[in-house]
Amino acid sequence: MKKIFSRPESLRDAATHYCPGCGHGIAHRLVAEVIDLLGVREKVIAVAPVGCAVVAYDYWDFDCCEAAHGRALAVATGIKRCRPDRVVFTYQGDGDLAAIGTNETIHAANRGENLTVVFVNNAIYGMTGGQMAPTTLIGQVTSTTPGGRQAELQGYPLKISEMLAMLPGVKYVERRGLFCPQEIIKAKAALHLAFDNQIRGGGFSLVELLSPCPTYWGMSPAAAMDWIRDTMVKEFPLGRIK
Amino acid sequence: MVKSANILGQEEKIIAAGSGGQGIMLLGKLLAEAGMRAGLRVTWLPSYGAEVRGGTANCMVVISKSEPGSPYVEKADTLIVMNQPSLGRFLPRLRQGGLLLYNSSLAQASVKTALDVRGYPFTETAAAAAGSLKAANMVALGAYIAVKKMFPAEKILEIIQEQKRELLEMNRKALLAGIALVK
């Protein structure tokens, strides 16, 4: 009998703590599959964010470092400069990467650090209970925008990926969505390219993944997938940005 | 080694002050370096940061037979000033009976506190003897070592020679001209 599907070597056999329908499980698995595919599990050092994915190291079976909220790319810079032959990546949410850590994000990108960034954008703060994120859509209801996000008061959804793509130090930026199998396959291909860039010494690569948060969007898991497809992609169009 | 240095008391505390670009820091460092090479204990403390950007520069040098206490000189034994504003600012910091050595090209002094008030045209002398206004610090240094007889000119020249060979001739002329001013 031929085995055609199994848990990636880079993923531990652990029960998930994520909510039903959460996109982190898919993203974790994709990262693990790509690392297996590239055969670099023993060379990987991951930097986990503050947010729902802080315990990513409970799922991944390789070296991991926790970073303070927003500081993942500073920590990753320190690791990668000291261990240039290791494969170092950060896994960050929208609040971590595009609000509290904007400075660290922009400057690591601008230095062209040879790092891979997995940017999970679910347009909300999950861990703290559904507050507005920098990427929250106009009109989107959160616990801190009870009447919906208003541009006049809270500004616009921050397109950090497009901003980063402008920097000469940035090699590769792509946005994908985790809302259907075809898209998930494309997301994996993007991650593969982003890690491969680093291994080849190519420079800063970032993959943004639009990811569902049914709990704080107040939707069923299926409706959350549809909301990405029908609403979120209008603000955050999919495809290669750089 | 100590024989080459001649400090009257236990300690010589110097404040050197002027405007940025007059070579005040270098003057102080040369004194500290000469003191160190003579086997004495020394400290050199610069003014720094915003104060330097404001256009004034000063440094404090302590040359001592024993371990110096504060590198910050509250009351100086010697005040070397290169311009009028520095004279006004630091004169109150010269101890009763200390040495005031000022640049008469750029400052005028009518002072009673100092035991020894000496004004020499450092800037004019530098221009005449060394061909550069920038060597006024070396003229002042020459005058200082001539008055205090703490270090022989060769010791200072030896240090300059090791550092900035291309400026050696200019600095040598300026230093000797400074010594000659006192004689």
Place this chain on the structure above:
Amino acid sequence: MLFLRPGLSGMLYRGAKVNKEKKILLSGNEAIAEGSIQAGCRFYAGYPITPQNELTAYMARRMPEAGGVFIQAESEIAAINMVLGAAASGIRAMTSSSSPGISLKQEGISYLAGAELPAVIVNMMRGGPGLGNIMSSQSDYFQATKGGGHGDYHCLVLAPSRVQESFDAMFSAFSLAEKYRVPSIILGDGMLGQVMEPFSVRDPAAFAGEKTVKVPKPWALTGCAGRGPNVVKSFYLRDGDLEDFNLRLQKKYAVILKKEARYEGTMLKDADLVLVAYGTMARICSAVVRRLRKEGKKAGLIRPVTLWPFPVQAFLPKASPARTFLVVEMSYGQMLEDVKLALNGRAQVSFIGRAGGGFPLEEVIAAEARKL
């Protein structure tokens, strides 16, 4: 053997020859920078702030020569977190700053303590609060010794008082940080950073052998080849885990308190009056003590070398039988509290302090001491 490029801050001293006594003029900032490299530091990240800029500039030149990494970070916060990453990967790492910048670094310092990572943080203190000024100060004593950031933690704090000692202290700072897996702080001040003094050039090999302890780092993040994955973290969500971790930290701190408290005592045995000061203030007080002794007054000096752990043993009657103590600080009384705790009411404690640009002058301290 010449291993220093002396006096990088002064154009005159670039490439200076070392004289026969193997002495050069070096500033405190430069001595700390060179000392750290000699002690094996191979990663430095920093952000410009006066009065420690010479240290950063020295590192920018010297670190690449030593085969290490220098990064001018986008902020103090980024710098300390880069240091955290470097330390997590097992490399000796350091950052430096001055008071306002150190406030920004507190987040990262707390995370270093929480992740039990060894790293060195240099604070060349300046006047505060707020933007304050760039003059010398000792007003960050509480921040350095009592934690500084959030949580129950301590950093090991060393307070050199002279240029030569600043160089030497870097060996202890790195060795102790690695031995106990704690961040260690060099608590200097603006004057110590700026002052140039004769510095003895030593044979680095002999020196390193004396003070550098190589500690294996099985916890470091190097990739999981040949072992299970390592995780560097300070997050403990499960019931009881964080308390267990804190108890482990406390146990470690108890060992440090017992074993690592250091001080320099001067003429304590017969002293009627003991001055207590650290850093630049201690060198000024040592001159005061010499002056008082000449006048026939039996004065002594306790100079804490470690501020945390505070050298309580120096204040026991068998070490310092005096009944009168005079604490002198460039602050309005921070170390004073630890002195009072150490003496526990057995002696009279007086205090002289100034901050915000000024500091107690020799004459003022001597005059106060004569009254006691």
